[in-house]
Amino acid sequence: MSGAHVEVSGLVIAVDTPAGERRIVDEVSFAIPRGEVLALIGESGSGKTTIALSLLGHTRFGGRIAGGTIRIGETRVDRLDAAGLGALRGRRVSYVAQSAAAAFNPSRPIMAQVIEPLLVHRLAGRAEAEARAIELFRALALPSPEEIGRRYPHQVSGGQLQRLMAAMALITGPELVVLDEPTTALDVTTQVDVLRAFKDALRRVGATAIYVSHDLAVVAQMADRIAVLSGGRLVEEGPAADLLAAPRTDYARTLFAAARPKADAASPAPGDVALAASNLVAGYGQVQGGIPAIPVIDGVSFALRRGEALGVIGESGSGKSTLARVISGLLPAASGEVRLAGKALSPALAGRSREQLRQVQLVFQNADTALNPAQRVGEILARPLALFHGLTGAAAEARVGELLDLIRLPRELAGRRSTELSGGQKQRVNLARALAAEPDVLLCDEVTSALDTVVGAAILRLIDELRRELGFATVFISHDISTVRAFCDQVLVLYGGTAVEQAGRTAFARGPHHPYTRLLLDSVPALERGWLERQPPREAVLREGEAGLCRFLPRCPVAIPGTCDRAAVPLREGDGAAWLCHHRPIALVAQERESMT
């Protein structure tokens, strides 16, 4: 491998702690041939980002490169001084961060920021730099490449901003591009386009790349080689095709298993209707005639029985989280009704009794902000016990212990502050606080999206087991369609605040009924190489659908001219599902089309 373009050998990155030196990256070696993409995968804390950043000669958290060599071409990055690193970064090695929204300066136009690397390194004048940027915008399939540079970061979508950041990284024609989870924050539908744009652009520039990700399916599309990391050590490394087909180590197999949750058996015989919503309309701004100025949820209805799980999916902005807030009373519905065990709930929190508040519990997405950092785990869990069940003193303490057992955390954690817990532990405590109320309905809002695949899968399994054991109904909000498919008895697909499809588990398993559901399903990368190349190009449309017509119309690949753009969309029912479309089930339509050609 001496001919490799990038070579890391025996890399040790250490941080100095009061207890002595701690190695966060330990004896990691790999090599990447010129023009190939190496993926670094592993859980958080596995050192993947630390290794990726070390290729820019940068270490975080007061860490330092304590041993080993990093070579790019003929340059030893580990031996460069500040001036040498300045000449390297942004010119020969560039970086694409996870959150483009945080990486762009919101007060400068995009173009000025994209061409900055060229100007800083004096590689081109402003006019030439801008011409090059526009060329890259075109290569990255950005809409109106001549115009987009004049906008400010908040004026473009998340997926576009991520591609603009790639343009910034590629504009100097670097030898090596480091991409750090560049699509993790994006919707699946957007992710496909961004991945394709990245792949094409990398190939065009001929750069070698390091792709950091925890999503194996994404890695399968992007990488030529894969390195699996755990606890700062290299577990396994090899060509992507071999590794995906037959991982050699147990750890890699665990990661692979967590990547796609397996469908569980159906729920136990469901009981009475626990939670029902009819024609919910909610949003922000002044309400006039039951319709808010900015509607977010528009006419959503469902019925959920005890012990059942309802999955709510949709892209960001589809109103998923708003639905949870409306059910919990945080955002009063403008019209429509939520019924709990047959009794209508007051729309606002203030009108609900303590007993009703106990029955509906909301688990927030981000456990970092959902747990009060000033309180200890024991206090956090004891509060709902005191409030809803009147438990105090030794009785509350005993119950806190039981709750910790229930969520499989050691009882000693009761004395810790939430800031001293890991991400997975925090999310378990977050869940335990909701369970402490002994709710009848548990609303889970994207509870795994901030977690690693392996940790997230464990949380999902835990919620699923507890639901079967304790018999509460669950509303499971997620953007991850495979999760919803595996854990839910009913699926509700939201698009622009409207339920475009509602289906039972078996009906949903038979295939999508609405074209949007199909788009969502098709956008989830498969764990096989070459999937990305088979995807038909999609046009990202940000236009809203016209009032009265199908909202999905501007993006619909199977719209019927003369029907969909004229007549109001009908609600079709059958096959254990209901969907808003002029078409019969889209799965059938698609099959017929394929058989015709």
Next chain:
Amino acid sequence: MNARLKTLAGFARALPLSGRIGLALVLFWLAVALAGPALAPYSVGAFVDYDVFSPASARFWLGSDYLGRDVFSRLLWGARYTVFLGLGAALLASLMGTALALTAAIRGGWVDEGLSRAMDTLISIPSKILALVLVAAFGSSLTLLLAIPAITYMPGNFRIARALAMNLVGLDFVTVARARGEGAPWIALREILPNMIHPWLADLGLRFVFIVLLLSGLSFLGLGVQPPHADLGSLVRENVSGLTDGALAIIAPALAIASLTVGANLLIDALKPAEGQS
């Protein structure tokens, strides 16, 4: 009492060195404020030296002032005004300001709007003029000297506390508490206040320093602590003519103010929440 001393010792041990110095200074000045008059060798207004601005001697440890009074005695008497009036007013200002700020942040809407505008009105009144009017109306008294700085510095604290609380009020754990049906007092005192306590304390320290200055200014105008008594600030002001001679009469109270305010701020800065110590 013994147990209390033990907790204090434990508390001191947990502090970094700077915090221990601060704690020692604050405790020292509290002790002086409490016991000072009992220890003072001379009465506060007694003219005991024929010489003015005399240097330190066995009779007058810190020399004499511009009227030939014993500086050491006056310092021991004066400390209680600065410590109790200053700290008292700072605490009063911060407690009132923060109580209103938390109400504004949690209730929001017109309550927030009304309180904020009222505070803006208050902040626009010049403090010295306000003091003059109040003293003219009610006559100078210790209660008034406590109330004037408390009212003057309340709006500033309100602004800061409201900004801190606003950042916290939107966080998920507060939303969780609301969804659980918690009342406003619980949300304010248990969910929000503990998370803003450190910047709040820093603000308290700053306000304390400002109030010492305001009280000194008032004393200089003859509106503050009435002669023959004087707070530390007025000791500096009344001996200002000794500055050219480098008289102890001005240096000693100045150092006293400095050590008290620096001590208070060192202590407050050391009270950082124990985070990142995993």
